[in-house]
Amino acid sequence: MSFAPIACNPAETRGRLIAETESPMRSVYQRDRDRVVHSAAFRRLKHKTQVFVYHEGDHYRTRLTHSLEVAQIARTIARVLGLNEDLAEALALAHDLGHPPFGHAGEEALNACMVELGGFDHNEQTFRVLTSLERRYAGFDGLNLTWEMLEGIVKHNGPLRGPHAGARNLAQGVPETIAAFDRAWSLELDGFASAEAQVAALSDDIAYNNHDIDDGLRAGLFVIEDLRDVPLAGPVFAEVATLYPGLEQTRMIHESVRRMINVMVSDVLSESARRISAGNLSSVADLRRRTEPVIAFSDAMRGNDIGLKKFLFQRMYRHERINRTMAQAKTVVTDLFLRHLDEPELLPPEWSREADHGDRRARARVVADYIAGMTDKFALECHAKLFGDRALVSEKS
Template sequence: MSPPLPRQPAVYACDPLRTRGRRLAEPESPTRTPFQRDRDRIVHSGAFRKLQYKTQVFVYHEGDYYRTRLTHSLEVAQIARSISRQLGLNEDLAEAVALAHDLGHTPFGHAGEEALDGAMQEHGGFDHNEQTFRILTELEARYADFDGLNLTWETLEGAVKHNGPLTAPRPHLAAFCQDWDLELGGWPSAEAQVAALADDIAYNNHDIDDGLRAGLFTVEDLMELPLVGPVFEEVQARYPRLELPRWVHETIRRLINVMVEDLLEETRRRLADLSPQGVEDIRAAGRAVVAFSESMRQNDRVLRDFLFARMYRHYLVNRQTLKARRVVSELFRLYMDQPNILPAEWRRRAEAAETPTLRARIVADYIAGMTDRYALEAHRKVFDPYVRF
């Protein structure tokens, strides 16, 4: 059984009262900590709202029950908060990083990103993690005093490095760090590490649910996998007459719990070995402190390989992927050649761009900010001769 909930923050947790601050200093809130304000700014951002209509695996119109980037982000945040509470970490910071981690995704998920990256190869490429950072620091235009969200150093560090140190940062991030060093070569806070693994837990388990719902594989297929199969069998043995949807849901909730418990046990073991006396010891540890055990990492890889082969490369998904790449690629070429058909503000910026690379980045920003349905409609309007503008 897990130990009781911590009664006070751990010494290695990020303390909002000791934040390194914001790039542009602001008066503090009398009712919210800096990390709570970061979380709230992310939730109220335009980019966050758009996640409701951005693909997780299936295009938004294929069914109301499939995950979108928004539902996925909320699930990641819930798991991150639960883990952080058990470890005595700052829940608000972990939640903020979790909610922000997918803001830079294009329409149509990884298919859209691959297409946009291909179109941008002569102009520095495209990466959704860098795009997330650009949204947080530049592209959100809502506040009177600054571009972006002016988040704290700790939240930006977590958003940038939640998957680990960055030895080769992309141009925008490298330029930003010349003015405000995010220490890209080191590990992030434990809160950011929690958000990264909460992403893995949510992604894999909920893709099982969506894949079964879509008929891309069966429970019998999953029975052959280590970790997953035994949990399905355990639920079946306890509830032999349970209908399929409840059987699947009960199994997935137990799988999430098994993975969370493994993460907590391994993380506590690593913390005991390290004996950190502050968050800087976490950053200087030389390896991740929040982690799965080796056996769980192996099981996770097996599950990822299964999902890659049976879901992400399923012929039905491949058909949608092909369409998505075509939509994004054709829109990019069209907007580069004919910026006069862009909305007024984007047209002004694209036509004023001093170099093709700058214009390409503006066009990429515009396309990356589209939802699935907006991209489909934009493509239909300009390529279908029977549709009026």
């Protein structure tokens, strides 16, 4: 197979932390993808929410459907640019494995519980899942993924330290788990990740912006008329309404959202091709030494992206209905954390044994790992069992 000069060629992989005999039928990145898909953490994404809690309806996105949509976009971009589709897909499928139940509300609650005990971050948690918490293989903990896969997970949003790290990454610092791994096997945290990792990150932006517009409309959090002045969305919905007068709303939404995705993907392809050409890049190493990403939106599309995010933040993520549910969700996560921290014997035996070793900080990390792995449904059932209530009530109940 022919790859672009900046693509990650599986024949040139830096390998795995624990050496294995590779498959004669699948490339190393195909194996990475397959290990992600067969993991317990990936299956649990089916019952972890994006914005809506699982019992609010079957038609809203979950972490699983979102990850599949990100992977589809990532493969398209990677294919056109001559990158490694398997690596881009594997990164897209794995990027949300560390999310706890109830989306960002669950993460905020766990981080608040852990603020003096090491903190909680879903990106670090994804790394923990991939390197230690998945325990399926006889020869190692985690999935023993390739260096390129682990690098991409850690740095898909840019370097974690050094002169080219973003303000947010610098402010957060390098999480403990990643720092410890980096000392054993350097992930070059001051450089940019592969083009495939950058593709996965931008595909994530494209997917959740557009699909949250879809879910928000279907949930009645806002209406099509509210999008009139929103960058990109307004013009696209207006165009579809002109082309198909009287079109029923369900078709109107789908037709508009798919066109928005196409416009954004086309922009990424054009801008990225321009940057690759202008940068005179001849290897992956050249890309990692750059001062900015090579996979990117144009300035105009970046403005559209910011406008979409601003609208969704105001009209969806901070909607009264969502806020009420997520406040309840934070209570569930906080209650579960504090109860299991004080009474680790309530944990399943394999978790309880691990929590019994070490100090309170080490125990807190075990409890956080356990709760982060819960689905929305299991967290609610566990809370009801321990506290005897129904913590979340659907708007439709």
